[in-house]
Structure formats: structure tokens, C-alpha cells
Amino acid sequence: MSSFSDKIIWITGASSGIGKALAIELSNQNAKIILSSRKINDLELVKKKCKNPNNVKIVALDLEDYTNLQSKVKEAIDTFGKIDILVNNGGISQRSLVKDTLIAVDKQIMDVNYLGTVTLSKAILPHFIRNKSGHFVVTTSIVGKIGTPLRSSYAASKHALHGFFDSLRAEHFKDNIVVTLVCPGFVNTNVSKNALTGNGTPQQKMDVATANGIDPDRFAKLMAKAIKNQKEEVYIAGVKEKLGVYLKRFYPKLLSKMIRKLSVT
Template identity: 65%
Template sequence: MNNQVIWITGASSGIGKSLAIAYSKGDVKLILSSRNEEALNEVRSLCKNPDNVKVLPLDLEQYETLTTKTTEAIKLFSKIDLLINNGGISQRSLIRETSLEVDQRIMAINYLGNIALTKALLPHFIKNQKGHFVVTSSVVGKFGTPLRSSYSASKHALHGFYDALRAEHFKDKITVSLVCPGFVATEVSKNALVGDGSKQGARDTATEKGMHPDRFAKLMIKAIKNKKAEVYIGGAKEKVGVYARRYLPTLYYRLVRKWNVT
């Protein structure tokens, strides 16, 4: 990673914050993005070499602004080598209780905002004949569970898009890595949207007991370094869900009806 420029979205807390602090210990330059500029500056102050860290606030929901933001990002260090599309929002609501506006907002942030950044940066990677897109998906990007219908759908969509991108731009030496977390002890469930669009406001039990984000970041950085196409990082229960859905779908359909996902 020597002298590489790494752009991390969702960098103000959780996984993104841990990634930023861990990467700052190496010989890299960082661009940190999220909506919360104050929190981004706090993360920057925790990095080992703050002079090598730039803050670029953006809002993934305002995806029509992201081409301009990408131009600004490239100008900060004259190049970008690695984009970690980590920003996003989760959900905790039953389908029958979820307004269509909530579905639209989750797709706008998790899918359209994500791919808008990627499409804006893609010409830069093609020109340089190198680049690495990393996407923080989820294990529910591989299977659906109750209370996460739109969140799961948005992550499934990312897998379809990035599988296509990987195939189309292999000749341009562009790498794509999809990282699928299980439960990680962040504020993701606290900030998750419920049916009326408000925040849940509390951590789930499963999230509370999840992997520490520093531990997760260490494993994610290893997967990025090894250029893994797709990797699942989490506890045994989450991984069982991935493989049961793939190899034993009938069993999965029975299990998921009983799965305590709160």
C-alpha cells in the first residue's frame, strides 16, 4: 500500500473510522468522507499522520452531486488508487409497515450513491490502468432476513453491479472486492430506519454482541490486500446463512422463518 491514496466513505464512525485509523499507520494518504464533517475531523485527529489525511464531506443520498465530489477528491492528492465504498444505512421494519419512501431512500443511499461514486471514478482508473473498488456489502446481500427487506435488496443490487463491473474492466487492471460483514458492534442498528423513516434509536442485541470494528477492519484490510473478489467476515451463524442459502436452500427457507434477527 506504499504511497497509495485511499478514499473511504462512511468514515466518520464504525467500520470506516476503524479502517481510517488502521490505514493511517502505513505509508498512505487518506480521504475521509461522510455527511458529518465534525466527526470526520475527529477521526482525522486520531490518525497517525493527520497531514496525510484530507476530509471531504458528501451525502450519498445526493448522488447527483457525486461527480463533482469525485473531481474534488482526485485533486486533493492528484490521484486515487483505492475507493472503499463503505457508507450506507440499514433498516429494521416489516415489509407491510415500511413506506415506499423508506425503500427509495435506502436504495438511493446504499445503491445509487455507491455506484454514482464508482461511475465517476471509473474513468480515472481506466486512464491509469489500475484501481481497486472495495464495497462494504453485508451477509444479507447474499440472503434475505426479516426486518431488512429493502436493506437486503440494496446489498443484493450491489453484488450484481460489481460482478458486472469486474468482468467488464478486467482488461483495465481494475480490481473489485465485495466485503460482506456479519454483526459488527457499530451504531448501524441504532441509525437504522424503521417503517416511517425515523431512526430505530437503539442497538440490536445481535449487533451489541457483534465483532469489534477494529477487529473487523484488520480482517477487511487483509482481504483488500489479497484482492479477494468476495469475502464474508462475521460469526458462525451469519456464515451458515450464506452457505445454507447457496447449497441447502430448502433448509434455509425453514431456518430463516425462525431466525431471531433483533
């Protein structure tokens, strides 16, 4: 029997990329899935690809509209009667220099990646506390550990998630609430195409590194394993990206020199 049999798992950002692949993988492992994003038509397509579409439900939401997420939590809980795992996967990336990025873009990225995720998590937290069980899974980034060129606001939002969820984990360990921070490196999704430029418009092109990144289906299998094992923090990335995390910790000046050599065009 699968570790996820009859587990009820809510995934945000489930219409494409990592969220889509994870939904299909967990469905294959007999979980009941709730799919969320703004794109209902795309969610319907993901639902059809799942092993048992009857055990997949859709709750449309917009993380940027974070003042209206409380009702979405109630809707999600009512769908199957409870939530076992919330996968905070929804978000948006960035490709612009600090000097060229409008403050409105900084705000939008923080609203979606940080405040939307935090609001949703706070809204479901009482449900987890009452059940004396719950698992927050958060898709952050290697850039949540290391700031790199062209990603200042994105890196800030992901760093913020680490701070918030590390604190939440410490506060609610006694309530049997688990937090898993998943840090992807480059994954072959549309994240770079959808990334915001300095004026807020999507980049609309694929980065070479992203195109050469980990296949989403393979990533989803590794992410599912980390969730099953209740890892506190996991890096699913290439060798260079993982090396960067350890250099940041033990040889930060060396890493800074290496990062300065990265292209900013």
C-alpha cells in the same frame, strides 16, 4: 514496508463504525486517506486519530444527493493527484417489516446504499481506466447474500451492489481494475441505532446481536488484509452467519426454514 505505503485510499462512511476503524488501520499502514461522509465534525475527529493527520484529507459528501457527486470525485482526485482505492462503505440499514415500510423509505435506502455508491463509482471509473489501475472495495453485508426479516429494503440494496460490481469486475478486468466485495456479519457499531424504521425515523436502539458483534478494530484489520490480497468476495462474520451463506447455496430450503424462525419483533 507496508503494502499500503503511499497508496491513496478514499473511504465513504468514514465518520464512524467500520469506515472510521478502517481509516485508522490503513493510516497505521502508511496510506494516504480521504475521509468522506456528511458529518464533517466527526470526520475531523477521525482525522486526529489517524497516524499522520497531514496525510488525511476530508471531502464531505452525501450519498443520497447522488446527482451532485461528480464534483466530489474531482475534488477527491485533486486532493492528492490520484485515487488508488475507493472504499464504498457509506450506507444505512433498516429495521422494519415489509408491510409496515413506506415506499419512501425503500427509496431512501436504495438512493443511499445503491445509487449513491454506483454514481460515485461510475464517476471515478474513467480515472481508473486512464491509469490502467484501480480498486473498488464495497462494504455489502451477509444480508447481501441472504434476505432476513426486518431488512427487506436493506437486503435488496446490498444484493443490487453484488450484481452491479460483479458485472463491473467482468467488464474492466482488462483495465487492471479490481473489485473486492466485503460482506460483514454483525459488527459492534451504531448501525442498528441509525437503522430506519418503517416510517423513516431511526430505530435509536442497539440490537443485541449487533452489540455482541465483531469489534470494529478487529474487523478493520481483517478487511485491510482482504483489500491487500485483492479478494473478490470475503465474509467477515461469525460462524452462524458464514454457515448461512453456504446453506443458501447448497441447501436453500433448509435455510428458508431456519430464517422463518427468526424473530420479527
